[in-house]
Amino acid sequence: MYGLVNQAIEDMITHQFSVAKWEEIKKTACLGDMAGFENMQSYPDNLTYDLIGAVSKTLDITTEQVLEAFGEYWVLYTAEKGYGDMLKMAGDSLPIFMNNLDTLHSIVGSMMPNLRPPSFQCTEITNHSLKLHYHSKRIGLTNMVIGLIKGLGKRFGTVCEVSLIESKKSEQGQEDVFFVKW
Ligand code: HEM
Incomplete structure (x- = not known):
C-alpha cells in the first residue's frame, strides 16, 4: 500500500500515545531501522499488516480494534494531509x-x-x-x-x-x- 497509509498509522500512534510507543511498535514489526515512510511510494502490503499486528501486540488490543481505530483516524488524517478538497x-x-x-x-x-x-x-x-x-x-x-x-x-x-x-x-x-x- 502507499506509504500514506503507514504514515497515518505512525501519526495515530504518536498523537494518541507517544513517539516511544511508535519506536517500540516498529521494533516489534522488525522495522526498527526504518526512519519513515514516503507517502507517494508503494510498500508491500505485508509491511502494513505487520505494523497492524505490532500495534495490536504492543497495545494489547485485538487487530480488529486496531483496524477500527485506524479507519476512524484515516478520515481525519486524509482531511488534514492535503486531501480535504477531495473529501469535500x-x-x-x-x-x-x-x-x-x-x-x-x-x-x-x-x-x-x-x-x-x-x-x-x-x-x-x-x-x-x-x-x-x-x-x-x-x-x-x-x-x-x-x-x-x-x-x-x-x-x-x-x-x-x-x-x-x-x-x-x-x-x-x-x-x-x-x-x-x-
Ligand atoms: C481523500 C481521502 C482518501 C484517500 C487519499 C485514500 C487513499 C487510499 C490509499 C492510498 C489506500 C491504500 C491502497 C493502495 O495503496 O493500494 C486506500 C485504501 C483504502 N481505502 Fe481509501 N482513501 C481515502 C478515503 C477513503 C474513505 C473515506 C474510505 C471509506 C470507506 C476509504 C476506504 C479504503 C479502504 C477500506 C482501504 C483499504 C484497502 C482495501 O480495502 O483493499 N478510503 N485508500
Missing part, C-alpha cells in the same frame, strides 16, 4: 459520500498509479439506512471499513450504526456487506 467533493452527507467512494478512489488513483483501491456499492437505500457492499483484493480489512464509516458519521455529525451482515473471503479477496443505519 465526495459529498456533504453520509449517504451521498458512501455512494461516491469509488469516484473518490479513482481520483486518488490518478495521482497514485499503483493504487489498488477497494470498491463499494450502495443498495437498498432508504432515508435512514442502506447496505454497503465492500470488495477488496485484500483480506482482513473488514474492521477498517467499520471504523471508516463511523469516522465519516462523525465528519457529517450523523449518529450511525454499522453492522456486518455478510462476509466472504476467497482467492479473489474479501467481499463484505454492511448494514448502515443513521
Whole structure:
C-alpha cells in the first residue's frame, strides 16, 4: 500500500500515545531501522499488516480494534494531509459520500498509479439506512471499513450504526456487506 497509509498509522500512534510507543511498535514489526515512510511510494502490503499486528501486540488490543481505530483516524488524517478538497467533493452527507467512494478512489488513483483501491456499492437505500457492499483484493480489512464509516458519521455529525451482515473471503479477496443505519 502507499506509504500514506503507514504514515497515518505512525501519526495515530504518536498523537494518541507517544513517539516511544511508535519506536517500540516498529521494533516489534522488525522495522526498527526504518526512519519513515514516503507517502507517494508503494510498500508491500505485508509491511502494513505487520505494523497492524505490532500495534495490536504492543497495545494489547485485538487487530480488529486496531483496524477500527485506524479507519476512524484515516478520515481525519486524509482531511488534514492535503486531501480535504477531495473529501469535500465526495459529498456533504453520509449517504451521498458512501455512494461516491469509488469516484473518490479513482481520483486518488490518478495521482497514485499503483493504487489498488477497494470498491463499494450502495443498495437498498432508504432515508435512514442502506447496505454497503465492500470488495477488496485484500483480506482482513473488514474492521477498517467499520471504523471508516463511523469516522465519516462523525465528519457529517450523523449518529450511525454499522453492522456486518455478510462476509466472504476467497482467492479473489474479501467481499463484505454492511448494514448502515443513521
Ligand atoms: C481523500 C481521502 C482518501 C484517500 C487519499 C485514500 C487513499 C487510499 C490509499 C492510498 C489506500 C491504500 C491502497 C493502495 O495503496 O493500494 C486506500 C485504501 C483504502 N481505502 Fe481509501 N482513501 C481515502 C478515503 C477513503 C474513505 C473515506 C474510505 C471509506 C470507506 C476509504 C476506504 C479504503 C479502504 C477500506 C482501504 C483499504 C484497502 C482495501 O480495502 O483493499 N478510503 N485508500
